[in-house]
Amino acid sequence: QLQLVESGGGVVQPGRSLRLSCAASGFTFGRYALHWIRQAPGKGLEWVAFISYDGNTEYFADSVKGRFTISRDNSKNTLYLQMTSLRAEDTAFYYCARDRGHDAPHFMDVWGKGTPVTVSS
Amino acid sequence: EIVLTQSPGTLSLSPGERATLSCRASQSVRSSYLAWYQQKPGQAPRLLVYGASSRATDIPDRFSGSGSGTDFTLTITRLEPEDFAVYYCQQYGNTPPLTFGQGTKVEIK
Numbered sequence: 001q002l003q004l005v006e007s008g009g010g011v012v013q014p015g016r017s018l019r020l021s022c023a024a025s026g027f028t029f030g031r032y033a034l035h036w037i038r039q040a041p042g043k044g045l046e047w048v049a050f051i052s053y054d055g056n057t058e059y060f061a062d063s064v065k066g067r068f069t070i071s072r073d074n075s076k077n078t079l080y081l082q083m084t085s086l087r088a089e090d091t092a093f094y095y096c097a098r099d100r101g102h103d104a105p106h107f108m109d110v111w112g113k114g115t116p117v118t119v120s121s
Numbered sequence: 122e123i124v125l126t127q128s129p130g131t132l133s134l135s136p137g138e139r140a141t142l143s144c145r146a147s148q149s150v151r152s153s154y155l156a157w158y159q160q161k162p163g164q165a166p167r168l169l170v171y172g173a174s175s176r177a178t179d180i181p182d183r184f185s186g187s188g189s190g191t192d193f194t195l196t197i198t199r200l201e202p203e204d205f206a207v208y209y210c211q212q213y214g215n216t217p218p219l220t221f222g223q224g225t226k227v228e229i230k
Contacts, residue, residue: 035219045158045166045209047219059217095165105216107156109177111165 002026002110004096009115012086022079022096022112030054030074033099035108036081038092038117048094049081052103059105064090086119093117123147123215127208127222133230140197142225144210149190151214157186157195160224161206169208170195197227205229 008020020036036048049070050059058070069082079096093116097108124147134140144155153173158166168177170186173193183198197204210222 044224045160045211045221047211047221050217050219061218100171105219106154106213107168107171107211108158108166109168109171111167113165 002098004098004110004112006094006096006112006115009094009117011118011120013121014087014119016086017082017084018086018117020081020083020094020096020115020117022081024077024079024098027098027110029077031102033057033102033105034072034079035097035099035105036070036079037095037097037108038090039095039114040089040092043092046092050099050105051079054103057103083117086117088119091117091119122218123150123212123220125210125212125220125222127210127225129225130223131226131228133228134200135230136200136202138200140195140200140204140227142195142197142208142227144188144193144195144222146191146193146212148215150193150212153189153193154212154214155186155188155193156211156213157184158209158211159204159206160209166209200227202229 003025051070067085071080093114095114096112098110100106126145128143155173157170160166174186207224
């Protein structure tokens, strides 16, 4: 079945880095664009980043621009989020999600269960 | 950036009642590119509606979306126990960035 499984979350000190991964199965990974979305404790959903099916187009929320990078390895069916210069306000549950389309952001039709990131000293 | 404002913040209803959730955009959403998601505690969001009114796969027909321009509505005709959750709208007509509303919680009265 369609599945996205995030990993790599944890507790990290402010200013440090962390890399999240998202392993996909059950669909042709290389045909779909992907997103990272986060949810701070008790808060709503915040879109973080987008990458097109071929990795050639990327978009970021202003709150993470210049600190986070998104990438994908279509040979490994895996999406990544490299987070640097982490701040307390980056504390959240991070979800990866499949976009319905290929090369522009649309809506998300498959979601992973998420991985928690806590930025604290 | 399009700001989405959902109302009410909380909706207290009984099973079997009708729920009407609103999502208002700060500017017109191109091509009615608006989606709705349901999120239950401890779970990931689930896509309900896209394109303002198209139900996603396996979504019961008691869920329906409508609207265009700046005003959108999600209606649940007869609430089932499993429908009590938080609902988010999201626009994808004017991106980046993708934006979400702040959510409406549908709780049991």
